[in-house]
Amino acid sequence: MSGTMMDFPLTLVAVLERVGKYFGKIEVVSRRPDRSLHRTTYAQVYRRARALAQALQHAGLGHGDRVATLCWNHAEHLEAYFAVPCAGGVLHTLNLRLSPGELSYIVRHAGDKFLIIDDVLFPIYEKMRGEVSFERVWVVPTISSTTPAGCENYEQLITTARGEFQYPALNENDPAAMCYTSGTTGPPKGVLYSHRSLVLHTLAIGMADTFDLRQRDVLLPVVPMFHANAWGLPFLAAMVGAKLVFPGPHYDPASLLELMAGEQVTFAAGVPTVWMGVLEALEKNPGRWKLAADLRLGIGGAAPPEALIRALDSLGLRTMHSWGMTELTPVGTAGTLKSYMLDWPDDEKYAVKRLQGLPLPFVEVRAVSEQGEVPWDGESVGELQVRGPFVAASYYNLPEAADRWTNDGWFRTGDVAAIDPEGYIKIADRTKDLIKSGGEWISSVDLESALMGHPAVKEAAVIAVAHPKWLERPLAVVVCKDGWTISAEDLRAFLGWKFAKWQIPDAVEFVEALPRTSVGKFKKSELRERYQNWKWK
Ligand code: ADP
Numbered sequence: 028m029s030g031t032m033m034d035f036p037l038t039l040v041a042v043l044e045r046v047g048k049y050f051g052k053i054e055v056v057s058r059r060p061d062r063s064l065h066r067t068t069y070a071q072v073y074r075r076a077r078a079l080a081q082a083l084q085h086a087g088l089g090h091g092d093r094v095a096t097l098c099w100n101h102a103e104h105l106e107a108y109f110a111v112p113c114a115g116g117v118l119h120t121l122n123l124r125l126s127p128g129e130l131s132y133i134v135r136h137a138g139d140k141f142l143i144i145d146d147v148l149f150p151i152y153e154k155m156r157g158e159v160s161f162e163r164v165w166v167v168p169t170i171s172s173t174t175p176a177g178c179e180n181y182e183q184l185i186t187t188a189r190g191e192f193q194y195p196a197l198n199e200n201d202p203a204a205m206c207y208t209s210g211t212t213g214p215p216k217g218v219l220y221s222h223r224s225l226v227l228h229t230l231a232i233g234m235a236d237t238f239d240l241r242q243r244d245v246l247l248p249v250v251p252m253f254h255a256n257a258w259g260l261p262f263l264a265a266m267v268g269a270k271l272v273f274p275g276p277h278y279d280p281a282s283l284l285e286l287m288a289g290e291q292v293t294f295a296a297g298v299p300t301v302w303m304g305v306l307e308a309l310e311k312n313p314g315r316w317k318l319a320a321d322l323r324l325g326i327g328g329a330a331p332p333e334a335l336i337r338a339l340d341s342l343g344l345r346t347m348h349s350w351g352m353t354e355l356t357p358v359g360t361a362g363t364l365k366s367y368m369l370d371w372p373d374d375e376k377y378a379v380k381r382l383q384g385l386p387l388p389f390v391e392v393r394a395v396s397e398q399g400e401v402p403w404d405g406e407s408v409g410e411l412q413v414r415g416p417f418v419a420a421s422y423y424n425l426p427e428a429a430d431r432w433t434n435d436g437w438f439r440t441g442d443v444a445a446i447d448p449e450g451y452i453k454i455a456d457r458t459k460d461l462i463k464s465g466g467e468w469i470s471s472v473d474l475e476s477a478l479m480g481h482p483a484v485k486e487a488a489v490i491a492v493a494h495p496k497w498l499e500r501p502l503a504v505v506v507c508k509d510g511w512t513i514s515a516e517d518l519r520a521f522l523g524w525k526f527a528k529w530q531i532p533d534a535v536e537f538v539e540a541l542p543r544t545s546v547g548k549f550k551k552s553e554l555r556e557r558y559q560n561w562k563w564k
Contacts, residue, residue: 050268296325
């Protein structure tokens with residue numbers, strides 16, 4: 028016997044139709060490269076997304092064909108986010124910060140048919156042109172209306188649509204979007220999202236205990252739309268009808284703050300380094316930007332130091348911490364406090380807030396060590412494994428990476444974590460960042476969080492460096508705040524309050540800046556390379 032309910036497919040068509048029908052008057056604002064603000068509405072985005080869908084079909088887009096985008100966050104990228112999947116294609120967002128070699132590999136591996144690219148990003152395409160063969164390339168005129176030779180104008184493509192667009196018949200398990208994870212270990216790996224996974228993820232991240240997004244909110248995805256669906260936020264904003272504000276190519280703290288104040292943004296999401304920069308700007312210029320009273324900040328993608336969460340809080344900026352991965356569409360957890368924790372002393376509350384949180388509904392987690400699943404005691408660590416309806420079941424066309432899934436169907440995240448008795452996850456490290464000293468394991472994440480809690484420290488990363496006696500020892504690489512200095516000895520003494528002697532980095536290197544990954548996280552692989560021949564004194 029089955030239930031007697033309709034078998035209604037979970038597709039992005041329903042999200043696009045909803046925003047078009049109910050939220051047409053709501054604005055979508057995009058900052059252009061020349062810093063001007065381009066204003067449109069969901070009514071226009073809806074009309075143009077359907078026109079784009081039809082035009083792409085006329086251009087020969089078949090079921091499952093990949094359409095690559097190389098774009099900043101803006102309204103036209105939002106059009107493609109909906110048009111391509113709703114036309115039966117696969118939206119393949121390309122990370123514009125990758126090298127031409129990496130991009131060419133990814134484009135060829137994905138078999139991309141078409142490309143939509145910003146005029147200002149055209150030089151990236153020119154560098155890989157000889158290595159890839161798109162059938163057609165459309166250029167989005169964000170500052171210039173001239174189209175380079177051999178390419179076509181995106182605006183003209185949209186005008187080729189005629190009459191009413193008919194959605195193709197779509198199954199909820201059809202492919203809708205695709206994103207490659209960075210290739211720090213092995214080649215870049217493609218994750219192919221289905222309509223169903225995107226819809227369920229959108230519902231899960233919109234919940235009150237996740238991002239709590241409402242129609243009346245104004246959402247600024249600082250996270251790039253070229254990586255991991257910008258945490259699914261463009262789909263969420265459209266589903267609830269919240270005003271969207273896009274930064275275009277302007278990611279510096281002052282530009283973000285000006286946009287947040289000017290548009291009265293109420294929810295903005297980015298990696299910790301973004302909020303570190305914003306915090307510094309706010310502290311240097313008190314009262315300069317009048318931010319919305321109910322502004323919340325989504326923070327994730329890397330572990331935020333507790334000091335950052337506290338400092339933002341003290342300025343009235345509430346953070347929502349979450350953990351995720353490209354393979355999870357990408358949000359997997361959210362760090363809300365439970366009702367009975369709200370009365371706890373501050374220190375205890377922050378100890379929970381800096382954890383990575385509870386799994387979203389339908390996401391199951393376990394931590395597994397060589398001895399098997401570890402108990403949920405908040406201390407025993409193992410590899411974090413997950414499963415659920417918006418977790419990848421394999422990589423696209425990469426059978427050699429099948430070992431990232433266990434025989435009993437869990438995805439091996441490559442993160443090392445403990446789970447506490449309340450179910451909160453604590454990411455201690457990525458497997459590849461682990462420091463194993465004399466057989467004992469040291470959490471670089473804990474050390475970094477503590478170091479960034481010192482008033483003189485702006486940024487810190489702790490890496491493992493080979494050691495003749497202990498095999499590996501931690502080395503701290505630290506950036507001081509402007510106008511501050513501190514000695515390595517004083518920093519080590521500061522850590523001595525919290526850590527056992529053998530856990531404390533033996534040396535501290537002071538540098539001007541830490542290297543960043545393509546999405547703004549600290550790039551520890553580069554630091555490990557830089558210090559591989561380090562001589563311990
Ligand atoms: P990459 O950073 O390799 O390009 P992802 O964007 O998919 O790929 O990053 C996923 C990884 O980022 C996770 O496996 C985890 O190590 C790290 N990460 C994400 N969110 C958090 C968080 N809140 N705290 C600690 N680490 C995080």
